[in-house]
Amino acid sequence: MPTVSAHVALTLAQHIDAVFGVMGNGNAYFLDAIETQTDAVFTAVRHEQGAVVAADAHFRASGRIAAGTSTYGAGFTNTLTALAEAVQAHVPLVLVVGDEPTSGPRPWDVDQIALASAVGARTYTVGRADAAATTVIAIEHALTYRVPVVLAIPYDVAALEAGDVPEAPSPRIPAPLAPRGEFADGMLDEIAAALAGAERPFLLAGRGAWLSGASAALGELAAATGALTASSALGRGVFPESQYDLGVTGGFGADGAMELIRTADVAVVFGASLNQFTMRFGELFAPGTRVFQIDIAPAATHAHVGGFVRADARLAAEALVSRLGDSVPSSPWREIVDVAAARAYEAGDDLAADGRLDPRSAARRIAELLPEDRVVVSDGGHFIGWANMYWPVAAPDRMMMIGTAFQSIGQGWPSVVGAALARRESTVVLTSGDGGGLMAIADLESAVRAAGGRGMAVVWNDAAYGAEVNLYGLKGLAEGPMRIPEVDFAAFGAAVGAEGVVVRSLADLARLESWTAEDASTRRFLLLDLRISGDVIAPYQQEIIRVNS
Secondary structure, eight states: OOBHHHHHHHHHTTTOOEEEEOOOGGGHHHHHHHHHHOOOEEEEOSSHHHHHHHHHHHHHHHSOOOEEEEOSTHHHHTTHHHHHHHHHTTOOEEEEEEEOOTTOOOTTOOOHHHHHHHTTOEEEEOOTTTHHHHHHHHHHHHHHHTOEEEEEEETTTTTOBOOSOOOOOOOOOOOOOOOOHHHHHHHHHHHHHHHHHOSSEEEEEOHHHHHTTOHHHHHHHHHHHTOEEEEOGGGTTOSSOGGGEEEEOGGGSOHHHHHHHTTOSEEEEESOOOOTTTTTTTTSSOTTOEEEEEESSSSOSSTTOOEEEESOHHHHHHHHHHHHTTOOOSOOHHHHSOHHHHTOOOOOOSBOTTSSBOHHHHHHHHHHHSOSSEEEEEOOSTTHHHHHHHOOOSSGGGEEESSTTTTOOOOHHHHHHHHHHHOTTSEEEEEEEHHHHHHTGGGHHHHHHHHGGGEEEEEEEOSBOHHHIIIIITTTOOOGGGBOOOOOHHHHHHHTTOEEEEESSGGGGHHHHHHHHSOTTTSOOEEEEEEBOTTSOOHHHHHHHHHHO
């Protein structure tokens, strides 16, 4: 007879085909059922945090919800940082965990419901009679609110016989939020009129616009208005016409592009939260710019927004295109500015003054050599500016920054695992620092095993926690705790089956060129250990330093 754990596994597998995790006492029966009774693919990671990170990356790369799993107690507490990141980043996933028995906690149990709630995740606990229905409810909650949920199986319930698995309804997903009411219609009329009369119109889109499928409609709107475009860091590639796109706004943006944005007279923002980094700490737009925002948030998310419509980005963009009709752009702005020159970044020197690699020139050269069909996953740390500035991607689901929403590091290696399973034909490229790389080093093995020759990593090795050196070393604080003895990541990679290359000069990147030309089925995972200078500070970090000073 099927157990309660089998009810969870069989129901989950109707809607989720990828499960990541570490086996333990609390989830043993669940994983047995996943392996023997479903078509879902289980991929082992080596640290429970990686289970949530991999499920997070899988969704960001594919748009398909995935699951993580861990045991109770220490296994569950290991997931909390990654769970908080998924909450902050609005990523739906299901974390299946063991939990204390219904008779009460044992010495090694903790209040898992309270811990999950503390980071913003709701817990659903299954019973003997309702496991299938509760599983569907958990999936529905995750997809409806774009958040992770915890699905808990009490220890003394997990192996109980529960009879035949009942038919459970499919999760109900709300329809996209359409603009409603006279206020919304009136504001859309005002935005359309403002765009039609603008001399220098500008459109900004974020990850929310991509998730809503707004890319085509935004392209039509940009063409109808003659607008220049740009995106948030998580929305890169959302606009279809790159020749009119200024790239990423905020600290990752090129100076020339940001100067052009400040000359815009009308700006409309779609599906971007306008956080402090996107907004350059309030300086993205000039005081005279009329700023409108369209988002599913309850209200405008920045004080500079003068008009707000609560709506799905795609539906609102289509409504604006309809309102504009066959109107001719009032201004040829985007035709007379040099967009390519405006979005260009500093080339950097081959080597910095201290004799180590200049990360700017290394990033630029790597961009020239990377496989075209690539998905970039990023850990957190000072280095995040380099890939975000110098490595273009085709769409927002090909550049994901896991950890930045919660300002955490150490989530890079397991990100490769989830992305590799989600995008089986693409090369997955990890960009990580030495600090975060060491923090999550257990899942280097997972990344190499999961991605094989379709995976590679670039470790920006400056022998330091670079962000801390830049922020607090410059203030005169003791730098000892900010420094890391230089680690041989190439050797780490070789120990688990990767090909490791220490890169001290641009010439050493020749191996990347030949690796890209090889057949992915015959090559090994490539790990580039870039010995970069810590003296070259990323522009976004310089912006933070200025604000904090």
